[in-house]
Amino acid sequence: MAEKIEKLVIIGSGPAGLTAAIYAARANLDPVIVEGVPFGGQLMLTTLVENYPGFPEGITGPDLMIAMKKQAEKFGAHFISDNVKSIDTSKRPFVIKTDAQTLKVEAIIIATGANATWLGLPNERRLVGHGVSSCATCDAFFFKDKNVVVVGGGDTAIEDAMFLTKFAKSVTVIHRRDELRASKIMRKKAFANQKINFAWNAIVEDVIGKDKVEGVKLKNVKTGEKSELKCDGLFIAIGYKPATDIFKGKIELDEKGYAVAAGRGTMSNVEGVFIAGDVSDPRYKQAITAAAEGCKAAIDAEKYLESKHVAKKE
DSSP states (O other): OOOOOEEEEEEEOSSSHHHHHHHHHHHTTOOOEEEEESTTGGGOOOOBOEEEEEEOBBBBBHHHHHHHHHHHHHHHHHOOOOOOEEEEEESEEEEEEEOOOOOEEEEEOOOOOOOEEOOTTTGGGGGGGTESSOOOHHHHGGGGGEEEEOOOOOOOOOOHHHTTTOSSSSEEOSSSSSSSSSSSHHHHHHHHHHTTTEEETEEEEEEEOSOOOOOOEEEETTTTOEEEEOOOOEEEOOOOEEOOOGGBBBBBBTTTTBBBOOOSSSSSTTTTTTOOOGOOEEEOOHHHHHHHHHHHHHHHHHHHHHHOOOOOOO
């Protein structure tokens, strides 16, 4: 019996991976999706998504991911609830090792996403979706006329603070130093905005609140003085880390670890290995842009497999 070689394996089950799965399944590529544990990516931590087209009343992140998965399964996608441990792109077919099995495959779509860097506070993850967020553009709308804090001092933190002022009553930027790391133009904009306040030389030691954010506990790093600041929301803006550690040395990554497309499409520097979503996106980090990249990667993979005369399922 001939050894089975999969046509396409998609690594990741966020919006990029699931959209790629839908398109690849509809193209009769019989894709296998290694979901990663837990399934669904960052949206599984989001209570309500109101900016994804087609849901005027909004939809919870988990419900959106589950619906995408069902849609992919409807067209014949196969899901494996497992984590990828390694890939070998040095030979054909490629080899993917998971915790439980080894897959041989003609083409790969990497859609492992990026993870927000969290502060590691005792109550932080418990209150994600209940006032704690890592995405200002996703969640700012829910904080109309509220008081919020942003942790960070770089461009991302200031961009988030500026965006939040369109909705919130006040925004306090908490930074562990006495000056911002953000670019000069961003600093100028922040200091000119009357809604933005600053807590210098301060770190957040914990989040206050049982069912929702009610405040944060602060510590001055110079004096050791502790205080509490009432607020309705905590936005963490200290960076993202793309989930690419297992791909180091296998495909090209930039200096921050993001996967790099070799040309205008989604193929990496390794022929037959494609990238989609936040794993290659240091800028937008939105479900809709990730889904679009998943669509593009599936179409690129289909054309690549056709060029290699890999037969589709009839």
